[in-house]
Amino acid sequence: MELRIGWLYPTLMSTYGDRGNVICLQQRCQWRNIEIAIVRLDQNATPEQFDQVDVIVGGGAQDRQQEIVMRDLQGEKAAKLRSQLDNGIPGVFTCGSPQLLGKYYEPGIGQRIDGLGLLDLVTKHPGLNTPRCIGNVAFELVSPELVAALEPLWPEAPIVVGFENHGGRTYLGETQPLGKVMIGYGNNGEDGWEGALHRHAIATYSHGPLLPKNPFLADWLIQTALLQKYDRQVTLQKLDDSLAIQARAAMFKRLELSSLLKTA
Amino acid sequence: MNLLDRVRLGAAVATAKAITAIVKGLKLGAASVLPGSIARRLHPRLLPLLFEQVKSGVVLIVGTNGKTTTSLLLRTILEQQGKHVTHNATGANLINGLITALLADTDAFGTLDRDYAILEVDENILPLVLKDCRPRYILALNLFRDQLDRYGEVDTISRRWQSAIAPLPTDTTIILNADDPTLNFLGQNLTQTVRYFGLNEPDRYLSEIPHAVDSIYCPQCGASLDYQGVYLSHLGDYACPSCDFKKHPLAINSPEWGQILIGIYNKYNTLAAALLAQTMGIDRNAITQTIQTFKAAFGRAEELTYEGKHIRILLSKNPVGLNESIRAVNELKLAGKSSVTFLILNDRTPDGTDVSWIWDVDTEPLTTSGGTIIVSGDRTYDMALRIQYSQANPPSQANPCELIPDDNLQSALKTAIARTPADETLHIVPTYSAMLEVRKLLTGREIL
Numbered sequence: 239m240e241l242r243i244g245w246l247y248p249t250l251m252s253t254y255g256d257r258g259n260v261i262c263l264q265q266r267c268q269w270r271n272i273e274i275a276i277v278r279l280d281q282n283a284t285p286e287q288f289d290q291v292d293v294i295v296g297g298g299a300q301d302r303q304q305e306i307v308m309r310d311l312q313g314e315k316a317a318k319l320r321s322q323l324d325n326g327i328p329g330v331f332t333c334g335s336p337q338l339l340g341k342y343y344e345p346g347i348g349q350r351i352d353g354l355g356l357l358d359l360v361t362k363h364p365g366l367n368t369p370r371c372i373g374n375v376a377f378e379l380v381s382p383e384l385v386a387a388l389e390p391l392w393p394e395a396p397i398v399v400g401f402e403n404h405g406g407r408t409y410l411g412e413t414q415p416l417g418k419v420m421i422g423y424g425n426n427g428e429d430g431w432e433g434a435l436h437r438h439a440i441a442t443y444s445h446g447p448l449l450p451k452n453p454f455l456a457d458w459l460i461q462t463a464l465l466q467k468y469d470r471q472v473t474l475q476k477l478d479d480s481l482a483i484q485a486r487a488a489m490f491k492r493l494e495l496s497s498l499l500k501t502a
Numbered sequence: 503m504n505l506l507d508r509v510r511l512g513a514a515v516a517t518a519k520a521i522t523a524i525v526k527g528l529k530l531g532a533a534s535v536l537p538g539s540i541a542r543r544l545h546p547r548l549l550p551l552l553f554e555q556v557k558s559g560v561v562l563i564v565g566t567n568g569k570t571t572t573s574l575l576l577r578t579i580l581e582q583q584g585k586h587v588t589h590n591a592t593g594a595n596l597i598n599g600l601i602t603a604l605l606a607d608t609d610a611f612g613t614l615d616r617d618y619a620i621l622e623v624d625e626n627i628l629p630l631v632l633k634d635c636r637p638r639y640i641l642a643l644n645l646f647r648d649q650l651d652r653y654g655e656v657d658t659i660s661r662r663w664q665s666a667i668a669p670l671p672t673d674t675t676i677i678l679n680a681d682d683p684t685l686n687f688l689g690q691n692l693t694q695t696v697r698y699f700g701l702n703e704p705d706r707y708l709s710e711i712p713h714a715v716d717s718i719y720c721p722q723c724g725a726s727l728d729y730q731g732v733y734l735s736h737l738g739d740y741a742c743p744s745c746d747f748k749k750h751p752l753a754i755n756s757p758e759w760g761q762i763l764i765g766i767y768n769k770y771n772t773l774a775a776a777l778l779a780q781t782m783g784i785d786r787n788a789i790t791q792t793i794q795t796f797k798a799a800f801g802r803a804e805e806l807t808y809e810g811k812h813i814r815i816l817l818s819k820n821p822v823g824l825n826e827s828i829r830a831v832n833e834l835k836l837a838g839k840s841s842v843t844f845l846i847l848n849d850r851t852p853d854g855t856d857v858s859w860i861w862d863v864d865t866e867p868l869t870t871s872g873g874t875i876i877v878s879g880d881r882t883y884d885m886a887l888r889i890q891y892s893q894a895n896p897p898s899q900a901n902p903c904e905l906i907p908d909d910n911l912q913s914a915l916k917t918a919i920a921r922t923p924a925d926e927t928l929h930i931v932p933t934y935s936a937m938l939e940v941r942k943l944l945t946g947r948e949i950l
């Protein structure tokens with residue numbers, strides 16, 4: 239078996255350790271003897287290459303870099319990315335990239351930037367004098383299908399831990415949220431939702447190294463990618479996740495959430 | 503200075519000195535910021551008045567990495583020439599820290615009798631300092647991604663530096679790192695005297711550009727820069743393929759100079775201090791002599807002996823810093839001089855509360871070179887995960903790598919020391935607050 243990871247603009251969109259998600263998917267496949275190829279979906283990539291990947295990873299960009307991405311990710315490339323995700327190809331979009339998938343982003347100063355419109359969400363920056371949303375986050379996944387799919391993969395409650403740092407505030411339309419905030423700001427610090435879920439694409443403000451500390455999400459992405467590609471349910475070999483469990487336990491303890499840790 | 507200024511300055515200074523005495527007397531702390539904060543309220547023009555009194559002028563040192571080591575080297579060069587130098591050696595590099603450092607050497611009447619003042623300045627407050635202060639020299643070392651949770655972006659910072667430096671008198675001397683495209687570009691648009699340091703040693707190029715790179719686009723036209731080679735992060739020999747932007751000729755020939763401590767980043771620090779000292783008129787032989795006998799600032803490639811074991815502490819605060827520490831450690835590992843590395847990751851305010859940056863670091867070479875990696879700190883298991891995911895597939899039989907996480911700093915340190923053979927060096931690679939902690943355990947003394 240082989241999976242091809244499509245990495246969106248690796249040099250432009252990689253601000254907060256975002257490559258952690260790529261490394262995590264790559265290693266967890268290799269540890270299970272699933273072959274892995276990494277396809278850099280950047281300015282030099284052809285639209286066809288967007289069609290030839292089995293799972294898509296996107297990270298955050300600084301403003302100037304985000305502009306270059308928005309100029310490049312147009313026309314056929316954008317259409318291919320959209321249809322891939324609509325068809326159920328799994329993806330993980332962290333930090334700034336969910337803004338890219340939404341309808342538009344309204345910066346603190348300057349003009350509204352149109353997104354791909356794949357997700358029914360909008361992002362507005364309340365102005366440079368409004369504090370950014372920065373800190374550790376914990377949120378519980380809310381989609382029943384996702385929660386059910388994760389159950390065989392992880393014994394604990396489906397709680398995601400991470401770190402957020404964003405100025406923009408995101409508001410969901412029809413698109414369903416990814417999680418309910420337990421600690422932190424989430425999409426906008428008001429409505430209690432975090433991220434978005436569209437088919438098998440996860441979007442979240444929790445940045446870069448989301449997957450190493452939430453390995454059940456990594457395994458779900460791998461499993462889903464294999465199902466989409468080979469049309470059969472593959473049971474993934476269990477890995478030694480004791481360091482991830484300890485990293486999670488340390489953060490739960492600090493956030494005073496330890497009581498929520500149940501073991502099946 | 504007019505009489506009124508003089509009187510008010512005296513009053514502000516006297517108050518600050520009284521506060522310092524109280525804070526220290528009651529053992530409330532090192533008094534490295536508070537006296538400045540209060541004195542400044544008593545006299546808003548305090549900092550410029552202090553600047554004016556420094557006889558041969560104030561040196562401001564900015565940059566993401568290397569400020570402390572470079573300042574200390576420059577200070578040592580000057581002091582060995584018999585100059586009297588003030589320096590914010592505590593690393594307190596915001597406005598109140600600068601004032602406090604200058605006040606410490608001021609007499610009760612507000613007179614500052616010093617030849618030079620060397621001030622490490624936080625990259626974000628340089629514009630604030632330059633608003634009403636007139637340094638004689640500004641040295642800019644580099645601009646890397648560091649604690650974006652505090653500062654935002656490299657581009658923004660360099661633009662703000664540019665507009666803050668532009669109005670300074672034309673006899674101000676600006677020393678810049680030509681190997682950093684952002685700083686090289688900054689120099690092009692200044693009317694002041696600009697001199698460039700950098701490396702011209704292609705045999706020291708990295709084999710590939712590291713992941714944690716910020717500035718690979720031409721600051722003039724936005725095209726991707728062509729690199730003949732990189733020495734460290736995005737520092738290297740480059741030119742723009744689509745406009746006339748390229749690395750400026752250097753005012754110092756790097757192969758002719760030795761360096762302090764270890765690591766290529768310390769070669770940059772050496773060249774920066776040497777060029778500035780030469781600009782000040784210090785004799786080259788005298789500079790070379792200081793370079794040869796230089797002792798590290800605390801935690802910056804500082805060497806210690808503890809229970810008969812040789813230890814080197816390599817403070818690493820950001821992706822570039824950690825990449826370079828790993829590179830220096832690996833050279834020693836490959837030479838058989840080191841096999842135990844002790845990584846300590848904290849996430850307190852001085853470290854940056856977000857530890858995601860460790861995933862921008864190329865930690866892989868540290869595991870593939872084998873040996874023992876011990877991990878501790880507030881974020882022990884985050885770092886342990888990074889190391890776990892860095893291991894080669896399949897793991898090397900020839901160079902096995904053992905990972906030992908232990909969130910108790912004291913017992914982790916004990917293990918690290920016990921595992922280190924007597925003829926090798928233990929390398930401790932901590933973030934800022936972790937460096938202070940581990941150093942306290944090793945020396946039994948608290949610093950600042």
